[in-house]
Amino acid sequence: MITVLFFAQLQEAIGKDRLIMEESGITITELKGKLKMEYAIPQLDHVMTAVNEEYALPTDTVSSGDIVAFIPPVSGG
Amino acid sequence: MKEDMYEILEEPIQVEKIIEKVTRRKAGAITTFLGTVREWTDGRRTIFLEYQAYKTMAVKKLAQIGKEIQERWPDTEVAITHRIGKLTISEIAVVIAVSSPHRKAAYEANEFAIERIKQIVPIWKKEHWDDGETWIGDQLEQNAYPNGEPS
Numbered sequence: 001m002i003t004v005l006f007f008a009q010l011q012e013a014i015g016k017d018r019l020i021m022e023e024s025g026i027t028i029t030e031l032k033g034k035l036k037m038e039y040a041i042p043q044l045d046h047v048m049t050a051v052n053e054e055y056a057l058p059t060d061t062v063s064s065g066d067i068v069a070f071i072p073p074v075s076g077g
Numbered sequence: 078m079k080e081d082m083y084e085i086l087e088e089p090i091q092v093e094k095i096i097e098k099v100t101r102r103k104a105g106a107i108t109t110f111l112g113t114v115r116e117w118t119d120g121r122r123t124i125f126l127e128y129q130a131y132k133t134m135a136v137k138k139l140a141q142i143g144k145e146i147q148e149r150w151p152d153t154e155v156a157i158t159h160r161i162g163k164l165t166i167s168e169i170a171v172v173i174a175v176s177s178p179h180r181k182a183a184y185e186a187n188e189f190a191i192e193r194i195k196q197i198v199p200i201w202k203k204e205h206w207d208d209g210e211t212w213i214g215d216q217l218e219q220n221a222y223p224n225g226e227p228s
Contacts, residue, residue: 076200
């Protein structure tokens with residue numbers, strides 16, 4: 001089971017700030033693919049991903065208990 | 078490095094408090110940067126801004142920036158506070174304070190900090206204009222995504 005967090009425009013597109021998914025041992029690219037099939041969020045292709053609060057690569061694998069966050073281009077400051 | 082040197086707050090930032098965090102006897106210079114809410118951007122009038130953060134990660138990334146600064150400019154102290162929530166024109170969104178024995182390092186490190194914030198800290202800004210609203214998508218603020226989506 002993983003927790004997936006959404007922010008900014010992604011949060012508005014999905015209508016919630018988090019999802020709990022029964023996934024484990026899949027790559028971030030695969031996870032994005034599954035989410036795109038369920039939700040109309042083409043923006044997912046253009047966002048960074050953090051796993052447990054560190055930026056991750058598309059090829060990184062997520063495991064049960066991980067917190068995955070999709071990070072749209074940031075605009076702080 | 079103390080954790081409370083880096084904060085995400087929902088209340089107005091008290092600038093003096095951030096300066097106090099880096100004040101020390103070794104310092105001969107303290108630079109402060111205040112990021113404030115601008116009314117006009119490329120001919121569009123902002124009414125207010127809304128900042129959102131992935132709070133826990135944002136604090137970690139601010140601390141990482143502080144660490145990067147201390148590696149590049151030894152003997153600096155850094156404190157950064159970013160405000161989130163709704164901010165109106167001229168309100169302070171971010172305060173960066175850097176102290177060092179001599180001024181050059183304090184100036185340089187301070188500019189480095191704001192550039193890095195725009196690259197790696199998970200904070201997002203939604204502009205509410207008098208004719209609409211948009212999440213500002215580009216980290217260097219060069220391009221807004223018209224529909225809140227990258228093309």
